[in-house]
Amino acid sequence: MCTPAPYAGGVSAHPDRPVDWPQVRLHVVTGKGGTGKSTVAAALALALASSGRNVLLCEVEGRQGIARMFDVDPLPYEERRIAKGAPDATGRAGQVNALHIDVEAALLEYLAMYYKLGRAGKALDRFGVIDFATTIAPGVRDVLLTGKVYEAVQRQARSEKKSGRGRDPVLYDAVVLDAPPTGRISQFLGVNSELAGLAKVGPVKTQADKVMELLRSPRTAVHLVTILEEMPVQETSDGIAELRAAGLPVGGVVVNLVRPQALGAGALARVRDGDVDPTAIASELTRAMVDVDAGLVGSLLDEARDHAVRRQLEDEQRELVAAEGVPTYELPRIAGGIDHGALLEMAQMLREQGMA
Amino acid sequence: MSTPRTRRADAPVLDVDALIDDRSTEIIVCCGSGGVGKTTTSAALALRAAERGRKVVVLTIDPARRLAQSMGIEQLDNTPRPVADIDVSGGGSLDAMMLDMKRTFDEVVESQASAEKARQILENPFYVALSSSFAGTQEYMAMEKLGQLHREALADGTYDLIVVDTPPSRSALDFLDAPERLSSFLDGRLIRLLIAPARGPARLMTAGFSVVTNALGKILGGQMLRDVQTFVTALDTLFGSFRQRAEQTFALLQADATAFVVVAAPEPDALREAAYFVDRLTDDHMPLAGLVVNRASPSARTALSAEEAITAADRLRAGDSSSLTAGLLQLHADRVRIIEREQRLRERFAASHPSVPTAVVPAMASDIHDLDGLREIGEALADQG
Numbered sequence: 001m002c003t004p005a006p007y008a009g010g011v012s013a014h015p016d017r018p019v020d021w022p023q024v025r026l027h028v029v030t031g032k033g034g035t036g037k038s039t040v041a042a043a044l045a046l047a048l049a050s051s052g053r054n055v056l057l058c059e060v061e062g063r064q065g066i067a068r069m070f071d072v073d074p075l076p077y078e079e080r081r082i083a084k085g086a087p088d089a090t091g092r093a094g095q096v097n098a099l100h101i102d103v104e105a106a107l108l109e110y111l112a113m114y115y116k117l118g119r120a121g122k123a124l125d126r127f128g129v130i131d132f133a134t135t136i137a138p139g140v141r142d143v144l145l146t147g148k149v150y151e152a153v154q155r156q157a158r159s160e161k162k163s164g165r166g167r168d169p170v171l172y173d174a175v176v177l178d179a180p181p182t183g184r185i186s187q188f189l190g191v192n193s194e195l196a197g198l199a200k201v202g203p204v205k206t207q208a209d210k211v212m213e214l215l216r217s218p219r220t221a222v223h224l225v226t227i228l229e230e231m232p233v234q235e236t237s238d239g240i241a242e243l244r245a246a247g248l249p250v251g252g253v254v255v256n257l258v259r260p261q262a263l264g265a266g267a268l269a270r271v272r273d274g275d276v277d278p279t280a281i282a283s284e285l286t287r288a289m290v291d292v293d294a295g296l297v298g299s300l301l302d303e304a305r306d307h308a309v310r311r312q313l314e315d316e317q318r319e320l321v322a323a324e325g326v327p328t329y330e331l332p333r334i335a336g337g338i339d340h341g342a343l344l345e346m347a348q349m350l351r352e353q354g355m356a
Numbered sequence: 357m358s359t360p361r362t363r364r365a366d367a368p369v370l371d372v373d374a375l376i377d378d379r380s381t382e383i384i385v386c387c388g389s390g391g392v393g394k395t396t397t398s399a400a401l402a403l404r405a406a407e408r409g410r411k412v413v414v415l416t417i418d419p420a421r422r423l424a425q426s427m428g429i430e431q432l433d434n435t436p437r438p439v440a441d442i443d444v445s446g447g448g449s450l451d452a453m454m455l456d457m458k459r460t461f462d463e464v465v466e467s468q469a470s471a472e473k474a475r476q477i478l479e480n481p482f483y484v485a486l487s488s489s490f491a492g493t494q495e496y497m498a499m500e501k502l503g504q505l506h507r508e509a510l511a512d513g514t515y516d517l518i519v520v521d522t523p524p525s526r527s528a529l530d531f532l533d534a535p536e537r538l539s540s541f542l543d544g545r546l547i548r549l550l551i552a553p554a555r556g557p558a559r560l561m562t563a564g565f566s567v568v569t570n571a572l573g574k575i576l577g578g579q580m581l582r583d584v585q586t587f588v589t590a591l592d593t594l595f596g597s598f599r600q601r602a603e604q605t606f607a608l609l610q611a612d613a614t615a616f617v618v619v620a621a622p623e624p625d626a627l628r629e630a631a632y633f634v635d636r637l638t639d640d641h642m643p644l645a646g647l648v649v650n651r652a653s654p655s656a657r658t659a660l661s662a663e664e665a666i667t668a669a670d671r672l673r674a675g676d677s678s679s680l681t682a683g684l685l686q687l688h689a690d691r692v693r694i695i696e697r698e699q700r701l702r703e704r705f706a707a708s709h710p711s712v713p714t715a716v717v718p719a720m721a722s723d724i725h726d727l728d729g730l731r732e733i734g735e736a737l738a739d740q741g
Binding site for chain 1: 389390391392418481482485568571572583623624625626654656657658660664665669671678679680681682683684685686687688690694697721722723
């Protein structure tokens with residue numbers, strides 16, 4: 001499971017292949033800006049929502065990215081059915097729900113749930129406490145966001161003991177968190193330990209300790225999304241080291257936006273070295289009924305050489321990713337952009353590679 | 357309406373050289389979502405301005421390691437350092453620094469409070485957490501440092517242009533909101549609430565106050581609430597000057613001597629954030645210079661369409677599944693599709709923001725980690741022919 005699995009090149013779906021993260025209930029997806037972490041989080045949620053399993057996809061950065069990807073109205077602070085997941089070998093799918101975590105609403109809910117504040121909650125709002133807590137107070141935002149995710153994951157655990165009563169909220173087999181970027185992830189997930197350190201005793205400490213216990217347990221995996229370029233790969237490697245130092249469980253690395261694999265290694269080398277016979281290409285083009293003008297063959301070869309150079313750089317970075325020694329998965333760059341169909345395709349690729 | 361034959365929405369061109377050559381431009385703020393090349397753009401602009409005769413300091417937030425090394429700022433000491441190996445024949449200069457948010461915060465405290473009080477604050481556990489690790493502090497401190505540099509530049513004339521890279525916020529707006537938020541908080545009732553019990557007799561407290569303090573006590577626990585109150589009280593003396601400075605910085609950002617450059621990549625998310633940011637800048641009367649679209653895919657070298665290429669590739673593969681020519685055609689089709697998509701995204705932006713000057717910078721083959729790379733980017737920024 002630790003070998004880089006190229007998405008193309010004949011990796012066949014393995015219906016009974018074991019998945020890499022059977023114990024994990026909370027999949028945290030992070031990545032440097034521009035690597036497509038939200039796309040990967042959505043694809044992973046679809047991939048996990050197979051064989052009748054329920055999955056919750058959470059976003060915490062207020063961007064309404066989920067609504068846009070799935071082409072639905074902006075999400076309220078409420079769990080909404082958003083899509084059917086990726087079907088398994090027997091064609092059975094599961095359900096993906098989505099939640100856009102709104103910090104102010106989460107704070108009021110949190111206060112009501114844990115402290116039964118009632119009228120005092122409203123008074124806090126009037127005094128600007130809610131506004132202060134969610135915008136200025138250090139770290140409160142992150143505490144609330146992780147707290148809400150904790151609640152959704154724990155809901156499942158409670159039901160295991162009580163074997164679900166009818167009026168319970170939806171129980172999830174897995175929760176996928178579209179988390180803040182790699183540069184901030186350890187801080188984001190570690191915010192509760194910081195808080196527990198500040199509060200020596202009392203309700204804040206108890207709650208913060210519980211959240212940290214989940215985040216540090218084998219029921220959580222933090223996956224990192226990267227592209228095969230120097231800076232994102234470096235940041236991924238730094239991120240892995242930081243997560244490990246903070247005692248947070250590192251999951252896999254998803255290599256996203258991989259260039260098309262239309263040429264094999266041999267062809268790439270020949271193109272790079274200029275070891276291609278242009279007349280042979282020209283005659284093949286003619287056979288394929290393309291109008292060959294003076295510049296066409298040269299232009300195609302120029303473009304291919306560009307591509308070959310970048311593929312070589314990608315290969316170097318791929319080796320660095322592999323050296324991290326965690327499971328890796330690859331997803332292609334999709335020329336037409338991301339829509340619901342593309343997400344489902346990516347979900348199937350993740351399933352084929354054993355991520356879900 | 358008078359140009360029926362335009363192939364694409366013609367956004368006006370952002371003339372970077374005119375911007376940096378204009379001596380009345382004193383501050384350039386580069387902003388945009390994470391991962392769009394903001395840091396590289398700021399460094400490239402700063403270097404180009406310096407080599408065209410400006411006395412420049414560039415404030416970066418989180419540069420890539422090798423880029424930082426090449427600029428001589430891998431040390432986080434919060435002091436601008438001269439960048440070696442630049443062309444100073446035009447009379448310019450370039451200093452660079454990396455923001456150390458904790459150091460910046462400490463310096464503010466030290467400069468505003470008595471030695472005894474400063475020590476109290478610096479040792480408070482809440483202060484330590486606030487100044488070093490929690491989200492949001494970076495935005496305030498970037499603005500604080502900008503204000504400092506600007507005051508210094510005015511006082512001693514070391515610099516005539518400050519280029520600022522903004523923090524990789526989850527939302528670029530956090531950065532713009534920082535001074536105002538701080539200000540409104542300082543005027544708020546909460547501050548008075550937190551400070552009151554440490555200061556005065558209980559009779560000053562209204563019924564509402566006690567409901568709130570009781571609730572806070574319940575949530576935070578009595579000990580923690582007392583710690584917070586002590587901390588806020590200790591900081592109280594500083595708050596007045598914090599607010600004043602935040603307001604000054606906000607005014608500085610609005611002034612004509614400032615130019616905002618919004619940076620994006622030709623991706624839907626990055627361009628959406630850019631559009632949002634452009635709107636916000638406009639609403640807040642912040643001076644917008646234009647949009648830089650980084651990492652544009654290199655253009656196709658032949659007019660063969662994606663559809664024709666795919667059809668031909670399929671024909672060839674039917675006979676020979678490993679045909680090299682089919683591979684070339686497929687690569688070409690992929691390239692054309694990406695270019696078309698980027699074009700559509702840019703057109704969409706231009707259609708909703710027709711007056712925003714734009715510069716497009718093609719993707720470089722590898723990452724930028726030296727001055728030559730930055731010069732190349734600067735060249736590409738300026739050359740929009």
